Amino acid sequence: MNIYDDFPMLKKGYIYFDNGATTFKPQCVIDSIKEYYENYSVNAHRGDYTLSLKVDTVYEGVREKVRNFINAKNSNDIIFTSGTTESLNVIMFGYVKNILNSGDEILITKAEHASLTLPCFEISKLKNAKVNYIPLDKNDLVTVENVKRSITPKTKVIALAHVTNIMGDERPLKEIIELAHQNNIIVVVDGAQSVPHVKIDVQELDIDFLAFSAHKMYGPTGVGVLYGKDEYLEKVTPHNYGGGMNNDFSSDVSMELKRLPQRLEAGTPNIAGVIGFGSAIDYISKFGMDQIRDVEINLKKYALSKLKKLDNIEIYNDNSVGSTIAFNVKGIFSQDVAIYLSKRNICIRAGNHCSKMLKEHTGVKNTCRVSFSFYNSEEEIDELVKALDNKNILEESIM
Amino acid sequence: MDSSIKRAIIMQHYQKPFHKGLKEDSNYVKIKANNESCIDNLDLIVKFNGDIIEDICFDGEACAISTSSTSIMIHELIGKTKKEALEFIENYENMINEKEYNEELLGECIVYDDIYKQPNRKKCALLSFLEIKKLLTKS
Numbered sequence: 005m006n007i008y009d010d011f012p013m014l015k016k017g018y019i020y021f022d023n024g025a026t027t028f029k030p031q032c033v034i035d036s037i038k039e040y041y042e043n044y045s046v047n048a049h050r051g052d053y054t055l056s057l058k059v060d061t062v063y064e065g066v067r068e069k070v071r072n073f074i075n076a077k078n079s080n081d082i083i084f085t086s087g088t089t090e091s092l093n094v095i096m097f098g099y100v101k102n103i104l105n106s107g108d109e110i111l112i113t114k115a116e117h118a119s120l121t122l123p124c125f126e127i128s129k130l131k132n133a134k135v136n137y138i139p140l141d142k143n144d145l146v147t148v149e150n151v152k153r154s155i156t157p158k159t160k161v162i163a164l165a166h167v168t169n170i171m172g173d174e175r176p177l178k179e180i181i182e183l184a185h186q187n188n189i190i191v192v193v194d195g196a197q198s199v200p201h202v203k204i205d206v207q208e209l210d211i212d213f214l215a216f217s218a219h220k221m222y223g224p225t226g227v228g229v230l231y232g233k234d235e236y237l238e239k240v241t242p243h244n245y246g247g248g249m250n251n252d253f254s255s256d257v258s259m260e261l262k263r264l265p266q267r268l269e270a271g272t273p274n275i276a277g278v279i280g281f282g283s284a285i286d287y288i289s290k291f292g293m294d295q296i297r298d299v300e301i302n303l304k305k306y307a308l309s310k311l312k313k314l315d316n317i318e319i320y321n322d323n324s325v326g327s328t329i330a331f332n333v334k335g336i337f338s339q340d341v342a343i344y345l346s347k348r349n350i351c352i353r354a355g356n357h358c359s360k361m362l363k364e365h366t367g368v369k370n371t372c373r374v375s376f377s378f379y380n381s382e383e384e385i386d387e388l389v390k391a392l393d394n395k396n397i398l399e400e401s402i403m
Numbered sequence: 404m405d406s407s408i409k410r411a412i413i414m415q416h417y418q419k420p421f422h423k424g425l426k427e428d429s430n431y432v433k434i435k436a437n438n439e440s441c442i443d444n445l446d447l448i449v450k451f452n453g454d455i456i457e458d459i460c461f462d463g464e465a466c467a468i469s470t471s472s473t474s475i476m477i478h479e480l481i482g483k484t485k486k487e488a489l490e491f492i493e494n495y496e497n498m499i500n501e502k503e504y505n506e507e508l509l510g511e512c513i514v515y516d517d518i519y520k521q522p523n524r525k526k527c528a529l530l531s532f533l534e535i536k537k538l539l540t541k542s
């Protein structure tokens with residue numbers, strides 16, 4: 005099996021190291037979307053004719069694939085959204101907001117992404133609650149000890165990424181969740197950077213809410229997942245009201261809503277996207293998450309061993325297991341490095357990567373980020389290292 | 404201008420920028436220049452003497468093109484009237500956006516005359532100019 009042949013974008017002449025932002029799509033994902041638009045392009049949940057029933061079957065089949073992929077108990081615990089951001093917003097505004105009282109506390113960290121942080125900020129203002137931060141240790145990690153110390157009788161929610169998007173550190177979720185549950189705290193997990201790289205078992209980890217995106221795991225943009233335990237999802241107030249989510253309504257403004265998952269999926273869903281997502285899950289399942297993780301860990305090790313030999317490179321996360329490397333070229337603004345590499349058709353990300361509070365802890369405002377996928381190769385890493393082994397990066401970035 | 408000379412001028416303004424560092428002085432107007440598509444983040448302060456731009460200083464973190472172009476801009480704008488400064492900026496904008504421009508009026512800003520070849524750098528080259536333009540049109 006040749007991975008290289010599966011991805012049209014791998015043949016465009018780029019070395020793509022921005023997989024943390026989004027991944028390339030395999031041909032099978034593209035084909036399944038095209039197949040829907042060409043051969044059965046009708047609406048879902050309208051089983052009045054054969055084609056529509058086919059859409060329903062395929063669409064609901066993907067829900068079952070997702071359930072199986074994260075080992076959720078019921079496929080009704082899987083809600084399709086537009087992405088991690090929407091999933092987190094639905095959780096925060098539809099559930100967390102409802103359980104917060106004045107003076108209650110939400111625990112997050114300064115390494116969290118804007119999509120988790122900002123909804124927390126907003127509901128804390130609406131409910132006069134407080135956002136507190138679990139201190140990161142000297143290696144920028146969350147330790148169970150620090151979580152324990154941060155919990156107070158007022159703590160209602162812990163919200164954090166499983167794997168962070170810059171440092172790529174994997175949080176000890178199982179222990180954190182156990183500790184949280186002992187204290188009647190619910191845990192919201194941002195899985196955007198972990199579900200594409202690590203096997204997740206929501207039952208084994210006992211996760212209350214999980215959010216992730218299809219496009220970071222070889223699926224299309226505009227599709228995401230909100231997973232929640234039954235007991236919590238049942239209480240989520242819908243973010244959208246409209247067609248497909250109600251059984252009945254009448255002029256006295258009464259309405260009867262459908263059960264899960266339809267209750268939280270108002271309007272015509274992103275049918276093509278969900279179908280493409282199903283193909284993406286099939287595709288990565290052929291390899292298995294353990295194999296994907298092994299390949300990515302080895303790529304990172306290889307890259308670190310080469311980059312460490314360059315004396316102009318400062319690396320910030322060589323201890324983390326995630327498939328990202330955060331670094332700077334000494335004395336050069338990260339954006340200039342990214343533009344320099346872009347001239348050599350190497351795509352990396354520069355900046356604060358939407359985690360703007362992390363600098364308060366690390367003192368480093370902007371970094372370059374390389375994020376790997378299992379389709380990257382050691383040869384590509386060699387090209388990156390060769391490009392960075394240059395005393396004239398700044399000059400060459402200018403013109 | 405030869406590209407190695409352009410590069411040398413840009414490097415010089417990036418590494419030793421003109422008027423870098425802010426002052427606490429209530430006679431200055433403070434403005435922010437943040438690039439929405441990347442991470443450039445500059446603060447500028449401007450002091451007018453009647454109709455004349457008497458001083459501009461800046462500080463912050465930004466890429467080589469944003470920083471050097473801000474430095475060169477400050478060098479060019481100090482001493483100009485508001486009207487002259489606006490004309491200067493509009494002429495510069497025309498150059499960056501590949502419209503007709505008068506190269507006689509650009510001073511050292513001419514070093515960016517082929518930045519259009521790097522579309523992802525155009526915003527960097529315009530960042531501070533557009534903020535000063537906003538300020539001048541307002542006052």
